[in-house]
Amino acid sequence: MTEQPASAVASFHQAERQETGKPTPSPRPQGFGLSKFSLLGGIGRRLLLNILIFSSMLTLALTAFQLYLDYQRDVDAIERRVEQIRGSYHDSLARSLWRVDLPQLQAQLEGIVRLPDIRLAQVQESKEKTQHPLYVTVGQHQDNAVMVWHIPLEFDDHGRSSTIGTLTIEGTLDDVYERLFNRALVILLTQSFKTFCVSLFILYIVHALVTRHLVSLARLIRGVDLRTPMHVPLLAPHSPASDKDELDQLFEAFHGMQDKLEEAYTQLRQTNAELEQDIAARISAEAQATHLAYHEALTGLANRRMLKERLEHEAPLSERLNRHGALLFVDLDHFQRLNDALGHAAGDSVLLEVARRLNTVRSTDLLASLGGDEFVVLLTGLGETAEEAAHAAHQVAYSIRSVLALPYAVGEQSLHLSASIGVTLFPADGNDAEELLKNVDTALHHAKMAGGNCIHFFQAQMQASAQARHRMETDLREALHKQQFSLAYQPQVDHTGKLLSAEVLIRWQHPQRGWVSPAEFIPMAEESTLILEIGAWVMNSAMAQLRQWGDAGLLPPGFGLAINVSPRQFQQADFVHVVQQALQGLADPRQVMLEITEGMLVVDTDRAVERMNVLRDLGVQFHIDDFGTGYSSMAYLKRLPVDVIKIDQSFVRDMVENPADTAIVKAMLAVADSFNMEVIAEGVETAEQVHRLGDMGCHIFQGYYFSRPITAAEFAARYFGQ
Structure with a gap:
C-alpha cells in the first residue's frame, strides 16, 4: 500500500486558518514523536518496567521465604546444640561446682565456648548457699544478636537433690546472619539475571508483533487530510489480505471512520460557527438579565x-x-x-x-x-x-x-x-x-x-x-486626652503590717459621673483596644512614681510595685520593648512586678514563656493574679517563670464559713510550696482571715483589713514617713 505524505495534516490546518483569518503556526517536523521510536520506548518501556517490578517483587518474596526457612533451621540447630550441652555437661559441671574445682570448671566452660555459635558460658553459684557466690565466666558478652539460656545445676548429695547454681550460655546469630546474607546475594543476582533476560525476550516479541505496526498506523493517521479523501486501503504491511489479524482489522476500521469524518466535517464546521454566535448572544443576554434581576439600575448596588x-x-x-x-x-x-x-x-x-x-x-x-x-x-x-x-x-x-x-x-x-x-x-x-x-x-x-x-x-x-x-468609649478617649486617670496604691504586708510591696490600681474620676469603677470601664477598654494606651500610661506612671520615691531615698529595701497587665497588652507584638522603655532610668528593675492572669498564658504558652524569660533576665518579676479562677494547671505552671501566685479574694472571703474554700486555699499553698513560689492572699478583710491564712502557711496579705487603695501622697506619708 502507499502512505499519505506526513505534511497532509499541516496543509489541512493551514487551509482552515486561511478561511477563518487565523495566523498559521510553524509546521511540526515530519514524523514528530515517532521517528524517535526504539525498542525501549513507549509501550515497550512500560512493559519492561512492569515485568521487572513484578518479577522483582516475586523474587524478593520467594527469597525472603527461603531465607526465613534457612534462618529457622539454623536457630533450631543452635537450640539442639544447647540441649546437647545440657545433657553432656550438666552432671560434670554440677560436680565441679560442688567441689569448687575451679580449674575443672574453667576447662569445661572453655569446651562449651569452642562449640559453634556459642560466645559465652558462665557458672554462677546459688546465692542461697553462700554469702559470696562463685562466678566462673569464659567468653565475651555481646549486645547484638544474642540468644541466652539459663540452665539450673542440680547435685545429688546422698539422695537429696538441690540446685547449687546456674549455667548461663549466650549464643550469637552473627554466623547465621552472614550465611543468610551470602545466600540472599546469590539468589538475588541469579534471579535478577534470569528476570532481565526473560523480560528482554518478551519485549522483543511484543515489538515484532505489535508495537512496530502501531507505529506504522500512527504515521498514517498523522498524514491524513480530511479534505483530501484517501482511497488506498489501510492494511498492515506484514499480513496478506486473505489472512487478516487484529491489527489488520484495526487498520480497516480506521479507513471506515475516515470516510464518515470526511462527510461530517463540513457540516460540523458550519454548525459550530452558528452555535458560537448563538451562544455568545445568549450569554450576553443572560448576564444582562441576571445583573438587572439582582442590582439596582442607577447605583449598581444589590437590590x-x-x-x-x-x-x-x-x-x-x-x-x-x-x-x-x-x-x-x-x-x-x-x-x-x-x-x-x-x-x-x-x-x-x-x-x-x-x-x-x-x-x-x-x-x-x-x-x-x-x-x-x-x-x-x-x-x-x-x-x-x-x-x-x-x-x-x-x-x-x-x-x-x-x-x-x-x-x-x-x-x-x-x-x-x-x-x-x-x-x-x-x-x-x-x-x-x-x-x-x-x-x-x-x-x-x-x-x-x-x-x-x-x-x-x-x-x-x-x-x-x-x-x-x-x-x-468616647469618654475613655477623652479621659486619656485630658488626663482624668490617676493611680492608687494598695500595700502588700506581712501579718504584723510590715510593708513588703504594693499593687498599682487605676482610678477614673469622671467630671460628670464621678468615680467610675474599673470593673465598668476596663472591659470596654479591652474591647476597643484603648487598653493598650491605658496600660502603657499605667506602666509609665508607676515607673515614674518608683523613680521619684527612689530619688528621694524613701524606698525600703526589697520594696516594689505590682503592675497589672491586660491580656491584649501582653499579646501585643512589642510588649517586651514597651516594658524595656518604661524601665529606663529605674535604679533596680527588680522593683517591678508584672501581674498577669492565667487565661493569657494558655493561648500560646511557648510565646508567653519566651517573653517572660526576656524580662526575667532584666530583673522583672511575675505574679499570677486571681490564681484558681482560670486555667490552673500543673502542666503549664511548672514551665512558667513565675515568682508569686495571688489567691483570688473570692476564696479568701468565704474561707472562714466555707470548708471547701479552705481546702482550695490549702491546695494552692501546697502547689506554690512545691514550685518554690511566694503566695499573696487578696481581699483580706478580717483578723480571723489573717490568722487562718497564717496557720496554713500564707504570710503576705493584701486587703481592706490593712489598707484600702490610697494615693501616692497618702502612701508615702503612711509608709515612708513623708
Missing part, C-alpha cells in the same frame, strides 16, 4: 431581591453559629426637597456619591439600594452576644452618619445632608427575612419620628445599651 436572598441565608446561619448580625436601614433626610429644587439629575449624582461613601465604611458587607434614597447595609459576624452586636452596629451606623454628613458638590453648590438610620439585630429580633425587613423599617420610622439625623434600634434596650457603650 431588594438579592438582599432578601442573602438575608434568608445569613439570618439562620448566624443563629446556628451564635454569631449575631445587624440590618441597617439608611434614609436621607429631606431628600425629596433636593430633587424638587435641583432636579433629578442632581439627585442622581448625590445618590451615586452616597453609594460610594457607604461602600467605604465596611466593604466586606452587603450594601443594597431599595430605590430612591433608601439604602440597606447587612452586617454579619458582629459578636457572640446581642450586646456586642448592638455596640458594633452602633459604631458602624455612627460612621455612616458621619461620612454622609460631609458636604456634597453638586455643580457649583455645596450641599449638606443628614441621614436617619434604623437598626435591627438577628437572630435577637428574629431570623426571618421578611420579619427583619419589617423590623428595620419600623426602627427607621421611629428615627424619622424623632426628628431625623439619629440612630434608632428596633428594641429600646439595645438602643440604650449601644448608646451607653458608645458614650463610654
Whole structure:
C-alpha cells in the first residue's frame, strides 16, 4: 500500500486558518514523536518496567521465604546444640561446682565456648548457699544478636537433690546472619539475571508483533487530510489480505471512520460557527438579565431581591453559629426637597456619591439600594452576644452618619445632608427575612419620628445599651486626652503590717459621673483596644512614681510595685520593648512586678514563656493574679517563670464559713510550696482571715483589713514617713 505524505495534516490546518483569518503556526517536523521510536520506548518501556517490578517483587518474596526457612533451621540447630550441652555437661559441671574445682570448671566452660555459635558460658553459684557466690565466666558478652539460656545445676548429695547454681550460655546469630546474607546475594543476582533476560525476550516479541505496526498506523493517521479523501486501503504491511489479524482489522476500521469524518466535517464546521454566535448572544443576554434581576439600575448596588436572598441565608446561619448580625436601614433626610429644587439629575449624582461613601465604611458587607434614597447595609459576624452586636452596629451606623454628613458638590453648590438610620439585630429580633425587613423599617420610622439625623434600634434596650457603650468609649478617649486617670496604691504586708510591696490600681474620676469603677470601664477598654494606651500610661506612671520615691531615698529595701497587665497588652507584638522603655532610668528593675492572669498564658504558652524569660533576665518579676479562677494547671505552671501566685479574694472571703474554700486555699499553698513560689492572699478583710491564712502557711496579705487603695501622697506619708 502507499502512505499519505506526513505534511497532509499541516496543509489541512493551514487551509482552515486561511478561511477563518487565523495566523498559521510553524509546521511540526515530519514524523514528530515517532521517528524517535526504539525498542525501549513507549509501550515497550512500560512493559519492561512492569515485568521487572513484578518479577522483582516475586523474587524478593520467594527469597525472603527461603531465607526465613534457612534462618529457622539454623536457630533450631543452635537450640539442639544447647540441649546437647545440657545433657553432656550438666552432671560434670554440677560436680565441679560442688567441689569448687575451679580449674575443672574453667576447662569445661572453655569446651562449651569452642562449640559453634556459642560466645559465652558462665557458672554462677546459688546465692542461697553462700554469702559470696562463685562466678566462673569464659567468653565475651555481646549486645547484638544474642540468644541466652539459663540452665539450673542440680547435685545429688546422698539422695537429696538441690540446685547449687546456674549455667548461663549466650549464643550469637552473627554466623547465621552472614550465611543468610551470602545466600540472599546469590539468589538475588541469579534471579535478577534470569528476570532481565526473560523480560528482554518478551519485549522483543511484543515489538515484532505489535508495537512496530502501531507505529506504522500512527504515521498514517498523522498524514491524513480530511479534505483530501484517501482511497488506498489501510492494511498492515506484514499480513496478506486473505489472512487478516487484529491489527489488520484495526487498520480497516480506521479507513471506515475516515470516510464518515470526511462527510461530517463540513457540516460540523458550519454548525459550530452558528452555535458560537448563538451562544455568545445568549450569554450576553443572560448576564444582562441576571445583573438587572439582582442590582439596582442607577447605583449598581444589590437590590431588594438579592438582599432578601442573602438575608434568608445569613439570618439562620448566624443563629446556628451564635454569631449575631445587624440590618441597617439608611434614609436621607429631606431628600425629596433636593430633587424638587435641583432636579433629578442632581439627585442622581448625590445618590451615586452616597453609594460610594457607604461602600467605604465596611466593604466586606452587603450594601443594597431599595430605590430612591433608601439604602440597606447587612452586617454579619458582629459578636457572640446581642450586646456586642448592638455596640458594633452602633459604631458602624455612627460612621455612616458621619461620612454622609460631609458636604456634597453638586455643580457649583455645596450641599449638606443628614441621614436617619434604623437598626435591627438577628437572630435577637428574629431570623426571618421578611420579619427583619419589617423590623428595620419600623426602627427607621421611629428615627424619622424623632426628628431625623439619629440612630434608632428596633428594641429600646439595645438602643440604650449601644448608646451607653458608645458614650463610654468616647469618654475613655477623652479621659486619656485630658488626663482624668490617676493611680492608687494598695500595700502588700506581712501579718504584723510590715510593708513588703504594693499593687498599682487605676482610678477614673469622671467630671460628670464621678468615680467610675474599673470593673465598668476596663472591659470596654479591652474591647476597643484603648487598653493598650491605658496600660502603657499605667506602666509609665508607676515607673515614674518608683523613680521619684527612689530619688528621694524613701524606698525600703526589697520594696516594689505590682503592675497589672491586660491580656491584649501582653499579646501585643512589642510588649517586651514597651516594658524595656518604661524601665529606663529605674535604679533596680527588680522593683517591678508584672501581674498577669492565667487565661493569657494558655493561648500560646511557648510565646508567653519566651517573653517572660526576656524580662526575667532584666530583673522583672511575675505574679499570677486571681490564681484558681482560670486555667490552673500543673502542666503549664511548672514551665512558667513565675515568682508569686495571688489567691483570688473570692476564696479568701468565704474561707472562714466555707470548708471547701479552705481546702482550695490549702491546695494552692501546697502547689506554690512545691514550685518554690511566694503566695499573696487578696481581699483580706478580717483578723480571723489573717490568722487562718497564717496557720496554713500564707504570710503576705493584701486587703481592706490593712489598707484600702490610697494615693501616692497618702502612701508615702503612711509608709515612708513623708
